[in-house]
Amino acid sequence: MSGNLLRKLWITPITAALFLAQAVTGLLMLAGVRSHDLGEAHEGIGIAFAIFGVLHLVKNWRALGSYFKAK
Numbered sequence: 827m828s829g830n831l832l833r834k835l836w837i838t839p840i841t842a843a844l845f846l847a848q849a850v851t852g853l854l855m856l857a858g859v860r861s862h863d864l865g866e867a868h869e870g871i872g873i874a875f876a877i878f879g880v881l882h883l884v885k886n887w888r889a890l891g892s893y894f895k896a897k
Contacts, residue, residue: 834885841882844875 851868883890 841878
């Protein structure tokens, strides 16, 4: 992946948007909306969310570690 894609400027909003899309499709499925396309979208969004979630952790690892350091 290119360096621009890995910039914090893009990773956090993309991760947040994927989370929202995953939640909406999941709630629609929970509400009884059943369609093959919705299921496929939910799975694809879930995979993308997992990938960008890991990228988000990698790019913010130092900040995350600082939360757990004893003062």
